[in-house]
Amino acid sequence: MAPVIVYSEEESWGKQLLTAAKGLGDPVLFTFNRNVAEKLSGMYTRTYYVKTDSFDPVAISGALRDVVNKESATILLFPCTNKGRMIAGLTSGALGFEAITDAVSVVKTGEGLEVEKLTFGGNAMAKVKAGDKASVCIVSGSYKETEEAGSTGELVEIEAKAGSVEVEYSPRKMEGVDPTKADVVVGAGRGVKKKEDLEMIKELASLLGGAWSVTRPLAADYGWADSWIGISGLVISPKLYIAIGISGQPHHTMGVRGAKIIVAINNDESAPIFEEADYGVIGDLYKVVPVLIKKLKERKQQ
Ligand SMILES: Cc1cc2nc3c(=O)[nH]c(=O)nc-3n(C[C@H](O)[C@H](O)[C@H](O)COP(=O)(O)OP(=O)(O)OC[C@H]3O[C@@H](n4cnc5c(N)ncnc54)[C@H](O)[C@@H]3O)c2cc1C
Secondary structure (H helix, E strand, O other): OOEEEEEOOOHHHHHHHHHHHHOOOEEEEEEOOHHHHHHHOOOOOEEEEEEOOOOOHHHHHHHHHHHHHHHOOOEEEEEOOHHHHHHHHHHHHHHOOEEEEEEEEEEEEOOEEEEEEEEHHHOEEEEEEEOOOEEEEEOOOOOOOOOOOOOOOEEEEEEOOOOOOOOOOOOOOOOOOOOOOOOEEEEEOOOOOOHHHHHHHHHHHHHOOOEEEEOHHHHHHOOOOOOOEOOOOEOOOOOEEEEEOOOOOHHHHOOOOOOOEEEEEEOOOOOOHHHHOOEEEEOOHHHHHHHHHHHHHHHHHO
8 A cells, every 4th residue: 555644743633533544545654742652653654753843934944855766655644734735735745746735534536636625715525636656634533533543664863854945934932831732721702892801711711721712803903813713724533622712613613622611601592503512501691601600719729
């Protein structure tokens, strides 16, 4: 079977993309996270761990290109994250691969790859065909994580390679806990009427030991936060996501599909978020959230 290279810097992504890769060929992992390499090398046929002190996209993409050439790989899978997209773009451009983003499924046909992907900002799906050399960025939650360990695969350590192109990577500084790494994320939407009211969202997140974030309008239109959750923002996979005053448009919910449990608080019982949620509270967030905060504080004092 031809190798399919999965780029992953996180365990969950490594397991999700492994499921996708298994249907396409022989899965080979590429990562710059030592922990991921060690944990997942038993699941992949081969794992390439690239040693690097920091996230240097050019060096990482250079090392990935070497691996692609060494393996004679023609299919590359990436997570639809900011870093994943960046490495996919640099690598595909340099190798002359087609690059397809926002994919939810990838299948191999006699003619190449058939990819189902989100389009019109997540409101519709499109089926596109890719030629014989392609990179595909996959949206979180599209594939279930592979759980069973396979035979112990080879772990190969490689050096990052300095590139000839200079790319400046300056991630925005986040206030508090990083939502992409937190077990609990509290998300606020336009149901929150004033910037000051975000304080109760932050307090709830802090009491739950988690992170807070917002929908795009609150960040991009109102400037209340530096980042947002959704298809054009952060993609999160917490154990618990609490969506407060969020209607649940696909642009947003595509970013939380990896969450294990979703709880929604909304005063409109017909809000689409309730279709995504495992638990729902139909009510005014200005009444519900203070009660939650009070109860959590009482519990902490017990
Ligand atoms: C190309 C493109 C990309 C986009 N990418 C993203 C993205 O990545 N992430 C993202 O979030 N959005 C994105 N959007 C915007 C997206 O389409 C929605 O407009 C947005 O998610 C809606 O945000 P919201 O749920 O906060 O607001 P609304 O849709 O206005 O929903 C507010 C909700 O709050 C409820 N509410 C009001 N008052 C209360 C109250 N007192 N108590 C309880 N509930 C209350 C209402 O019932 C309503 O359901 C994108 C749009 C485009 C065009």
